[in-house]
Amino acid sequence: MSTFEFAPYDLPPEAKALRGEVRAFLGEALEDKPSVERARSWSGGSREFSRKLGARGWIGMTWPKRYGGHERSYAERYVVIEELLVAGAPVGNHWVADRQSGPLLLRFGTEEQRRTLLPGIAAGELCFCIGMSEPGSGSDLASVRTRARRVEGGWKVSGQKIWTSNAQHADWMIALVRTGDAEQRHASLTQLLVDMKSAGVAVKPIANLTGESHFNEVFLDDVFVPDAMLIGAEGDGWSQVGAELAYERSGPERYLSSMRVFLEFLRIVGDTPTEAERLLIGHVTARMWTLRQMSLAIAGKLAAGENPAVAAAVVKDLGTSLEQDIPRDVQALAPAKTDEVFDRTLIYLLQTSPSFSLRGGTREILRGIIARELGLR
Amino acid sequence: MSELRAILAETTERVLANAPDWARVEEAGLAKVLVPEEEGGFGGSWEDAFIVIRACGYHAVDLPLPQAILATRPSDLYPPMLLAAQMAGALQAALDLSVQYTRERKQFGKPLASFQAIQQQLAVFAEEAAAANMAAAAAFRAADLVEENGGDAEFEIACAKLRANQAARISTGIAHQVHGAMGFTAEYRLQHLTKRLWTWGSEHGNERHWADWIGARVAARGTSNFWPDLSSG
Structure with missing residues (x-):
């Protein structure tokens, strides 16, 4: 009878108990942080702060322990996220990885990818960026033109991403690329893990109207991506990116x-x-x-x-x-x-x-x- | 949804959907949703009552069923909550009608629903209907928690009625705009919903009343209590 079912949800007792703990930690950690800096919310980041949160066990909270996670409930994660946002904590360095890159790898990634990357995310050590938008592909995401062509042992990726937040700090990018015929549109898209330290990756910050540089242009010039860095299946990029956006939103x-x-x-x-x-x-x-x-x-x-x-x-x-x-x-x-x-x-x-x-x-x-x-x- | 609640929802629909009369409502025991089983009632919670009261709004029922339910658990606090639920139901019904109408009505050789200008407006309508519904549902949930834990649900009820008023203000305009002249006729069903929404927007507190009440309370509690209070539930 409702178009969208939103049912009241009571946080379980363990989530309520955690709130006080998080609030006390943030009260101390952010004591001297001015209001205008708190207003940056998840656009502001500090690797040191991310490490502190990782040490607390508040990144990758719901992930399996064997991948560095903490097997806590979604409700507990919800409480931590809420408190971090309200306090204006500098969470930008791990935010994307915790919110969408990690969950995406958990769902579609290989066992090796999970074992090598998820523990680093959960520790607050790894920063990820989102390789979706391109100069010609904003809302029409399925039109991306960055190409990955098959070579011995992997792919060579060439093209350009833009509006990529945190690319200048990121260790990894999850890039949506075209691995087949552009005529196929959705069916020739694939997600690859790109090591931002690879040869051929160039990042150029773009100043926004506040004068800060959160987003960037990322140029990919024949960047080698090994086979092991394919996420999910070749050609499944469109449905996977849909799942990633659901995590994001x-x-x-x-x-x-x-x-x-x-x-x-x-x-x-x-x-x-x-x-x-x-x-x-x-x-x-x-x-x-x-x-x-x-x-x-x-x-x-x-x-x-x-x-x-x-x-x-x-x-x-x-x-x-x-x-x-x-x-x-x-x-x-x-x-x-x-x-x-x-x-x-x-x-x-x-x-x-x-x-x-x-x-x-x-x-x-x-x-x-x-x-x-x-x-x- | 629990099995009992699903049965209640089904019974409510069966009784209220087509020209309901008081005898059938009584026979189905809908007015006794809150009355304990040992006293011959359904033995339900406020969340169960929400289903029945919201359906009264959805079907524009002209029977004093919400009042009869309230009479089994008299309270001065709850009338605006009941109205918020009726408004949530009426908003959903007006949305359903608007979706149906724009899919059927053709201009320029295609359904109105195929125009982005229409789609974007109805998306806003759907969001507002969802928000009003959530706010009312959460207030009824809060009323149940009061019976378990004490306290009162005043704040939640104030928010629910205010959010319903906001949603009605935005959505009734969209409903009529996408219906064109047809929605303005006495014959077409939309007016039964929007006229009720406009009446209910003033009853038991308009936007000024509740925004002032909430604003005074929040300001009195002070900046440092704002988030702790909001997140205490």
């Missing part, structure tokens, strides 16, 4: 990105808000509370072994809309007298927020996915 990071400026707004208005300020706080809180329930429902689906790809698209579109409304609405209602911490946090999030509904699948692509589920296309 199903976490709670799609509604918490503007938390920092909302907290700054609460601080500035204090305990005597005007009616207009109360209304904004109330509207945002109701949307955020609802999104958290939906996000929990997705965690519940993951825990039950379901694939919540369409539900994740619903939450991501609702969530990024909230993330974009918050800085705009806060600016519109900010009192005349603020302070520097508030101003810097606000301007940073105003400037960053356009990316929220682009990264990980644009708003229009997500709505297209939902429309298909509705039977409109």
Whole structure:
């Protein structure tokens, strides 16, 4: 009777117990971190911080122990992820690997790939980047042109990736490449693990409008990739990348990105808000509370072994809309007298927020996915 | 869904889907969903009641069934929660109607549903309907937890009614836009849903009422309690 089933999900006691532990750790580890840096959320990264989290056992939490994982529940992982995001922890170095590269390798990778790479990810030592977008292939991902041609013992890869976050720090890229006839479109795509230290890989950072360089151009010039670095099967790249995007979209990071400026707004208005300020706080809180329930429902689906790809698209579109409304609405209602911490946090999030509904699948692509589920296309 | 709950959902559909009358509702025991089994009721939880009350909204039922359910467990806190569930049901029904209509209605030689301008609007509608439904379901769940653990579900109920009001504001406009003039007629079914949604948007607290209530509470609790409070459930 509902198009999308979102059922209330109660976190189990072990997950609730873990929250206090994570909060105490982050309170100490991030004590001196300024608000504007916390606002970077998972765009900011520190290998040292990732190692600390790895040592705590908070990366690769749900993976089997034989691959360096910790065999904890999805609910426990959910709690850790939520707390890291709300605190604005510098998780960028392991975020992609923990969220999607590792799970992808667990599902489609070879035993050797799992044994050699997953423990390094779980320890917070390895940084991965996503080799999907190309200069001519954004939303139309199936049009990628980076080619891998067969050679003795592997492939030679040539082409260009772009908007690749963290490529300048990454040890590995999971690249979507064309291994057959472009006419076949979906059927000739393959995923390869590319060692970023290989000869022929060149990374060129692109400054974004805030002046920071998170994303990059990656040039691949006859890069040798050995047979052992094929993920899954040749020609299965399209369905595998779909699974990877479902991992990418199903976490709670799609509604918490503007938390920092909302907290700054609460601080500035204090305990005597005007009616207009109360209304904004109330509207945002109701949307955020609802999104958290939906996000929990997705965690519940993951825990039950379901694939919540369409539900994740619903939450991501609702969530990024909230993330974009918050800085705009806060600016519109900010009192005349603020302070520097508030101003810097606000301007940073105003400037960053356009990316929220682009990264990980644009708003229009997500709505297209939902429309298909509705039977409109 | 548990087996008992599935039976309840099935019974609810059978009774409410086609021209329901009070005698059939009584006979099926829907008003006694919360009444303990030993007193001749279904012995259900608030989450079970959610199914029946939401269906009243979905089928635009003109019987005082939600009120009858509430009368078995009187409370001043719960009327907005019940309304949020009815709104979630009505939103889903209006969405289903909009999807069906745009797939059938042709212009420029093809179904309206094939136009991206229509698809993108209905995707937003579906998201809003899902959000209203989640918020209401979570409030009913919170009401069950109160009976186990004490406390109250005031905050969750406030959020659920506000989220339903927000969703109704956005979605009723989309429903009528994609229906064109047909949706504006007295004869077509859409108006039975949207007129109820517009009425319910004011009953038991409009957006101003609940946003102000939540905003005052959040501000009084202070910045450092915001996330701990939100994540306490």
